Structures are given as structure tokens and as C-alpha cells.
Amino acid sequence: MPLDPTCRRSVRAGRRAARTRARAARVRRGSGDAKPAPRLRRGSRGKVAPVNQDDLLTRGSGVSRRRALTLLGAAGASGAAAACGGAKTSSNxxxxxxxxxxxxxxxxxxxxxxxxxxxxxxxxxxxxxxxxxxxxxxxxxxxxxxxxxxxxxxxxxxxxxxxxxxxxxxxxxxxxxxxxxxxxxxxxxxxxxxxxxxxxxxxxxxxxxxxxxxxxxxxxxxxxxxxxxxxxxxxxxxxxxxxxxxxxxxxxxxxxxxxxxxxxxxxxxxxxxxxxxxxxxxxxxxxxxxxxxxxxxxxxxxxxxxxxxxxxxxxxxxxxxxxxx
Missing domain, CATH: 2.60.130.10 (Aromatic compound dioxygenase)
Structure with a gap:
């Protein structure tokens, strides 16, 4: 079901914010380490696939804290899209x-x-x-x-x-x-x-x-x-x-x-x-x-x-x- 204009704007804003955080993190690490921001995987229907938190494991010199939490922030933007689509959320x-x-x-x-x-x-x-x-x-x-x-x-x-x-x-x-x-x-x-x-x-x-x-x-x-x-x-x-x-x-x-x-x-x-x-x-x-x-x-x-x-x-x-x- 297509998203209404308000939800589309909200989702786009969330994705832009995630990309901005990723770029800022790369700048802080130094220009020599700058790499293109990772793209979120998309499912067969064009929806953003959530990032598996267990994929963000680090051992020793693996993924940095900032990098892992940036990816989680991007995953949060995809969650906003699901919420706009009418998905129910459960309270703790x-x-x-x-x-x-x-x-x-x-x-x-x-x-x-x-x-x-x-x-x-x-x-x-x-x-x-x-x-x-x-x-x-x-x-x-x-x-x-x-x-x-x-x-x-x-x-x-x-x-x-x-x-x-x-x-x-x-x-x-x-x-x-x-x-x-x-x-x-x-x-x-x-x-x-x-x-x-x-x-x-x-x-x-x-x-x-x-x-x-x-x-x-x-x-x-x-x-x-x-x-x-x-x-x-x-x-x-x-x-x-x-x-x-x-x-x-x-x-x-x-x-x-x-x-x-x-x-x-x-x-x-x-x-x-x-x-x-x-x-x-x-x-x-x-x-x-x-x-x-x-x-x-x-x-x-x-x-x-x-x-x-x-x-x-x-x-x-x-x-x-x-x-x-």
C-alpha cells in the first residue's frame, strides 16, 4: 500500500539523517579512511531490509563502536517506514x-x-x-x-x-x-x-x-x-x-x-x-x-x-x- 505524503517525508528525513551521521563519522575518522556509505539492503518488494544486529559483531580490531551504532541508526530509519505502513508496535x-x-x-x-x-x-x-x-x-x-x-x-x-x-x-x-x-x-x-x-x-x-x-x-x-x-x-x-x-x-x-x-x-x-x-x-x-x-x-x-x-x-x-x- 503506498505511503501517504506525510509518511514519505518522514521516512526520507530519517534516511537523510542516517546518511548525514555516517558521513560525519567518516570525516571524524580522517579523510584517508573515508569510504562510501553502505547501502541498506532492499527486499524483493523494494522495502528496506532491517540490519541484523548480530551482523554487527566486533572482535579486536573489527567494526568500531561508532560504525556499528551508525548502522543501527540506519536500521531505525527503515523501522520508521514500517511504522508508517501501519505495523503495530508492542509496548514493553x-x-x-x-x-x-x-x-x-x-x-x-x-x-x-x-x-x-x-x-x-x-x-x-x-x-x-x-x-x-x-x-x-x-x-x-x-x-x-x-x-x-x-x-x-x-x-x-x-x-x-x-x-x-x-x-x-x-x-x-x-x-x-x-x-x-x-x-x-x-x-x-x-x-x-x-x-x-x-x-x-x-x-x-x-x-x-x-x-x-x-x-x-x-x-x-x-x-x-x-x-x-x-x-x-x-x-x-x-x-x-x-x-x-x-x-x-x-x-x-x-x-x-x-x-x-x-x-x-x-x-x-x-x-x-x-x-x-x-x-x-x-x-x-x-x-x-x-x-x-x-x-x-x-x-x-x-x-x-x-x-x-x-x-x-x-x-x-x-x-x-x-x-x-
């Missing part, structure tokens, strides 16, 4: 309310002999209160990789308790959700190892500077663009621990290719105790740091930096990040 449950972190509570009954069953339940209920405060910054740590591995499932087969992590990004000044912010997350596996730093990440400690990369692995790392509700969703596993740190996930928020927030989110200690009773976490000894022992927890916002988590065996964590644009 998190778009109705923004959840602030609340304290997780868990109960566990451990048997005293081999073979005795262990039962545990997580009773965290996310709050419906909108959290519009500016989220404090926290150290980037030594294991960040500046890559744009655009994907929602970052597990790469790693063993651990399944965790769906939902992060909402708001403008702290207006309480409005921020669309198209690029959110990076990264964390260690159940054994306390970071991808890219397998032989270097066993030493632990907070650290603020970059560590030398030791491998080309990228498990438990990913980037997503926020939707109209400011939400990104990642499929991952419950993080492990390493010496000198409480259990945490790193995150970084980019808006218009500028870093607006670097921080960390944490988990309730009682919930972590429950999760760590099970394999593969119980193959290690007791962790040496709880939230009260880790000074970064306080500097990152204390209780507000602890994700609201629900579930039992399979978990969903939610947290809101307020940034200054």
Missing part, C-alpha cells in the same frame, strides 16, 4: 512504570548431610517509584573493552544461573526516558574470569586503569540501544566473584557517541548467598567481599545501586540509571 511492560532498586530478601535451609535438599526463594518486588536522581559514577575497572558487540544475549554458553537484566536510562533533570542511548555491560563469569583478560583477571582488586588484553574472547559483554521507554534488556548469567570485589556488573552509557555515565550495579548479599549454593558457583570457596566491605558500592550510590531482582533459579534484575545529558 517496563514502559508503564520505572522501577527503582529495592532490597532483595532470601531464605535458605541447608541440610547438614550429603544429599539433603536445599530450598531457596527470592522475594524481591520491584518498586513502582520513578527514580530520577543522577546516578553516581563508579570506576570503569581494568577489564573494559571498547567494542560495540551489539546483542541482547551475551552468555555465549557460559554456565550459571540465567539472569535477565533490564536497565532503564532516564534524563535525571526531566525524568524522561532517553531513546537510542547505547548501553554497554560487562561482567565476570561464575569463576571470576573476564573475557579478554583470562589470565589477568584472576588477581582481582578494584583497579581503575586498563589491563592488558590477553585473549580475543568476548563472552558476557554486550551493547544495546535503548527503546522509546529508555529500556535495554540483556540475557546473561548471575555474575561470579573475584578477590577484592563485591558481586557486580559494569555498565557504560553513551549518548550521541559521548560517554554520559560509567558505573556499576550490585546484588543483594542474601540473594547472592542463595545463588552461590548451587553449581557452578559452589565449586569455589566463600567470596571475600560483601557489599558492606566494598567501598565502591557506597560511591556508586549504596542501596540505589543494588538491582531489584525477582526469581528462584532463573532471575530478572531491574535498575534505573539517571544521567545528565
Amino acid at each position: 511492560a517496563d514502559s508503564a512504570t520505572t522501577t527503582a532498586p529495592s532490597t532483595s530478601t532470601s531464605t535458605a535451609q541447608a541440610g547438614g548431610s550429603a544429599g539433603t535438599a536445599t530450598t531457596a526463594t527470592s522475594t524481591t518486588a520491584p518498586s513502582a517509584t520513578v527514580d530520577c536522581v543522577l546516578t553516581p559514577e563508579a570506576t570503569e575497572g581494568p577489564y573494559y573493552l571498547d567494542i560495540a558487540k551489539v546483542r541482547s544475549d551475551i552468555t555465549e554458553g557460559k554456565d550459571g544461573a540465567p539472569l535477565t537484566l533490564r536497565i532503564t536510562v532516564l534524563d535525571a533533570a526531566t525524568c524522561q526516558p532517553i531513546k537510542d542511548a547505547a548501553v554497554d555491560i560487562w561482567h565476570c563469569d561464575a569463576g571470576g574470569i573476564y573475557s579478554g583478560f583470562g589470565s589477568a583477571s584472576t588477581g582481582g582488586g578494584p583497579g581503575g586503569g586498563a589491563s592488558g588484553r590477553t585473549d580475543n574472547l568476548v563472552f558476557l559483554r554486550g551493547t544495546q540501544l535503548t527503546d522509546a521507554a529508555g529500556l535495554v534488556t540483556f540475557q546473561t548469567i548471575y555474575p561470579g566473584w573475584y578477590r577484592g570485589r563485591a558481586v557486580h556488573v559494569h555498565m557504560k552509557v553513551h549518548v550521541d557517541n559521548s560517554v554520559k555515565h560509567t558505573g556499576q550495579l550490585f546484588f543483594d548479599d542474601g540473594l547472592t548467598d542463595t545463588v552461590y549454593q548451587r553449581a557452578p558457583y559452589n565449586a569455589r570457596g566463600a567470596r571475600d567481599q560483601r557489599n558492606t566491605d566494598d567501598g565502591i558500592v557506597g560511591s556508586a550510590g549504596g542501596a540505589s545501586a543494588i538491582a531489584a531482582v525477582t526469581g528462584n533459579g532463573t532471575y530478572t534484575g531491574r535498575i534505573t540509571v539517571g544521567i545528565k545529558q
